[in-house]
Amino acid sequence: MTNVENSKMTNQPTTSEAKWLLRLYVAGQTPRAITAFANLKKICEDYLDGGYQIEVIDLLVNPTLAKDDQILALPTLVRKLPEPVKKIIGDLSNTERVLVGLDIRPII
Amino acid sequence: MAETNPNPQPVADGLLKAPTGIKGLDEITGGGLPQGRPTLVCGGTGCGKTLLAMEFLVRGAMQFDEPGVFMSFEEKSGELSKNFASLGFDLNELVGQNKLAIDYVHIEPSEIEETGEYDLEGLIIRLGYAIDTLGAKRVALDTIEALFSGLSNEAVLRSELRRLFRFLKDKGITAIVTGEQGERTFTRFGLEEYVADCVIFLNHTVSQQIATRRLRIVKYRGSAHGTNEYPFLIDRQGFSVMPISSIGLDHPASTERIPTGIQRLDAMLGGKGYYRGSSILVSGTAGTGKTSLAAHFVDAACRRGEHCLYFAFEESQNQIIRNTHSIGLDLGQWVAQGLLQFHNARATLFGLEMHLVAMHRAIDVFNPAVVVVDPISNLVAAATEAEVKSMLCRMIDYLKMKQITAFCTDLTSTGGRLAWTQVGISSLMDTWLLLQAMETSGERNRGLYILKSRGMAHSNQVREFILTDEGVQLRDVYIGPGGVLTGSARDAQEARDKAESLDGQQEIERKRREIERKKTAIEAQINDLHTQFEAEKDDLDRLIAKEKQRGETLALDNRAMAKGRQADELTDQQ
Numbered sequence: 060m061t062n063v064e065n066s067k068m069t070n071q072p073t074t075s076e077a078k079w080l081l082r083l084y085v086a087g088q089t090p091r092a093i094t095a096f097a098n099l100k101k102i103c104e105d106y107l108d109g110g111y112q113i114e115v116i117d118l119l120v121n122p123t124l125a126k127d128d129q130i131l132a133l134p135t136l137v138r139k140l141p142e143p144v145k146k147i148i149g150d151l152s153n154t155e156r157v158l159v160g161l162d163i164r165p166i167i
Numbered sequence: 168m169a170e171t172n173p174n175p176q177p178v179a180d181g182l183l184k185a186p187t188g189i190k191g192l193d194e195i196t197g198g199g200l201p202q203g204r205p206t207l208v209c210g211g212t213g214c215g216k217t218l219l220a221m222e223f224l225v226r227g228a229m230q231f232d233e234p235g236v237f238m239s240f241e242e243k244s245g246e247l248s249k250n251f252a253s254l255g256f257d258l259n260e261l262v263g264q265n266k267l268a269i270d271y272v273h274i275e276p277s278e279i280e281e282t283g284e285y286d287l288e289g290l291i292i293r294l295g296y297a298i299d300t301l302g303a304k305r306v307a308l309d310t311i312e313a314l315f316s317g318l319s320n321e322a323v324l325r326s327e328l329r330r331l332f333r334f335l336k337d338k339g340i341t342a343i344v345t346g347e348q349g350e351r352t353f354t355r356f357g358l359e360e361y362v363a364d365c366v367i368f369l370n371h372t373v374s375q376q377i378a379t380r381r382l383r384i385v386k387y388r389g390s391a392h393g394t395n396e397y398p399f400l401i402d403r404q405g406f407s408v409m410p411i412s413s414i415g416l417d418h419p420a421s422t423e424r425i426p427t428g429i430q431r432l433d434a435m436l437g438g439k440g441y442y443r444g445s446s447i448l449v450s451g452t453a454g455t456g457k458t459s460l461a462a463h464f465v466d467a468a469c470r471r472g473e474h475c476l477y478f479a480f481e482e483s484q485n486q487i488i489r490n491t492h493s494i495g496l497d498l499g500q501w502v503a504q505g506l507l508q509f510h511n512a513r514a515t516l517f518g519l520e521m522h523l524v525a526m527h528r529a530i531d532v533f534n535p536a537v538v539v540v541d542p543i544s545n546l547v548a549a550a551t552e553a554e555v556k557s558m559l560c561r562m563i564d565y566l567k568m569k570q571i572t573a574f575c576t577d578l579t580s581t582g583g584r585l586a587w588t589q590v591g592i593s594s595l596m597d598t599w600l601l602l603q604a605m606e607t608s609g610e611r612n613r614g615l616y617i618l619k620s621r622g623m624a625h626s627n628q629v630r631e632f633i634l635t636d637e638g639v640q641l642r643d644v645y646i647g648p649g650g651v652l653t654g655s656a657r658d659a660q661e662a663r664d665k666a667e668s669l670d671g672q673q674e675i676e677r678k679r680r681e682i683e684r685k686k687t688a689i690e691a692q693i694n695d696l697h698t699q700f701e702a703e704k705d706d707l708d709r710l711i712a713k714e715k716q717r718g719e720t721l722a723l724d725n726r727a728m729a730k731g732r733q734a735d736e737l738t739d740q741q
Contacts, residue, residue, distance in 0.1 A: 148285045
């Protein structure tokens with residue numbers, strides 16, 4: 060879980076080439092959260108070709124963000140960039156639906 | 168009416184209750200909603216679920232120092248603030264004081280893509296955070312069913328809802344959960360399955376074009392509660408429930424008497440008038456003088472310096488003042504002095520309970536000693552008779568509790584309507600005056616009698632009720648061989664009587680004179696006889712004297728003769 064621990068907690072993308080800003084909301088390191096993060100990581104690597112940034116937000120640490128970002132179900136993945144904002148809930152195990160939700164076209 | 172206790176009242180079974188502070192609701196729930204448990208409020212669209220939930224929080228924050236979290240799934244917090252500002256609740260201020268938090272949960276199915284397993288931990292964290300920040304004791308979820316339209320996995324939702332309610336219970340939160348009425352169930356998604364402690368059902372029906380809101384407590388685990396459908400209303404001061412029967416019959420009874428404003432009527436009521444705090448009903452057909460009787464009573468009360476509240480359902484204030492001028496009463500001066508207040512409204516303006524609450528409110532504000540309702544029968548136009556009865560019952564109980572004398576007029580139509588009054592409200596009334604039109608020989612006259620008057624000796628006589636320039640006057644009716652006569656028939660009869668008695672007197676006079684004459688005649692006769700007798704007696708006397716003289720003369724003559732003959736000296740012969 061070092062990936063989750065080390066992930067950025069800021070809103071600003073730090074790398075200029077990051078076209079994709081994805082935020083994963085979880086509550087503690089539950090098995091479901093770990094699964095979700097692993098699934099997300101894999102999808103990004105497979106389809107986004109490096110130009111992405113993932114922020115993991117633990118609502119147990121930052122409970123106010125649940126209200127501010129209208130989080131209901133966990134885990135929730137929010138596509139902050141590119142706009143418009145999109146929301147995907149669940150552990151991201153259904154790759155097809157994640158791709159539809161993130162509006163990613165498979166690389167040919 | 169709703170005397171709320173600032174502290175939750177422990178009841179016999181140890182169930183703590185969180186007072187709602189809502190007028191009447193605490194009475195029928197026996198102290199409030201179950202503390203630390205969720206309560207389901209369900210009903211159709213526009214029946215007041217959101218209002219009830221919000222008022223529970225607002226009153227909790229303002230009156231009982233229990234902060235609350237309102238989680239809205241339908242309306243944004245800005246919309247809520249605006250909506251409730253019209254009801255007199257300043258949500259923004261409460262939010263500013265950290266007594267209330269409003270959290271709008273936005274659910275848009277089209278924006279949410281479900282990819283695998285999830286739970287509602289986010290919602291629980293959100294709610295938990297808001298509760299912990301405020302130290303909230305109360306929560307409203309309005310309406311959580313929106314989740315069902317936003318999220319497709321119902322199995323997850325149901326188990327998560329169960330978890331949510333357990334979470335609230337563990338936190339000791341008194342919660343109100345609202346739910347839309349389903350076709351056959353109380354809520355469309357069967358929320359009652361999870362919220363099993365207390366279920367309140369609201370409904371909103373329209374009958375005869377008049378809408379009535381009603382509230383019913385379907386279930387209240389571990390507590391006794393009123394089971395009726397109670398009318399309630401929503402107005403500028405929020406929610407008010409009218410308990411029909413929670414008020415007991417333990418109001419005080421005053422022995423003080425207050426004059427009726429009509430001397431003769433006082434005399435009929437044991438000489439002193441009505442009891443203070445009693446209820447008086449005047450029934451009669453149209454134009455028998457009910458309002459005039461009421462006006463007299465009001466006038467008398469104002470004269471004593473008491474406050475009067477006049478609910479008029481037929482006439483406007485100015486009309487009543489003008490009309491009572493014609494019987495010599497100036498009610499306008501009492502209005503100007505602030506002793507008399509009119510509340511005029513058409514009976515059909517709104518539903519009964521709205522009338523009732525409007526009346527309650529006016530009474531609470533003005534605090535009168537006398538309340539006039541003129542006429543109660545008009546209220547039937549707004550509801551069924553049974554409803555009117557229950558409303559009046561509550562009204563009169565309330566007035567009795569406050570020791571306010573109630574004066575009600577009741578318009579009865581000729582033909583059986585009195586019977587309605589009899590079964591309807593007569594049992595509630597302490598004094599019942601009946602005004603009757605008596606039609607004889609081409610004219611209508613008014614008669615008044617006392618049908619009943621509890622706890623005092625009262626006249627059983629019919630009095631003629633006359634409206635004059637100097638006010639109402641009561642006169643004895645003519646009761647003679649020709650029956651009860653009033654009006655000109657009475658005048659005619661009285662004239663006839665007078666003539667008859669004059670005749671009689673003249674006859675007696677004549678007889679007396681005749682006797683006098685007879686007496687004189689007899690006396691004259693007696694005198695005659697007397698004179699005759701005297702004359703005869705005189706004759707006799709004269710005869711006797713003459714005889715005596717003759718005897719003496721004879722003796723003298725004899726002596727002289729003897730002397731002459733020189734006879735022996737005779738001794739005196741006498």
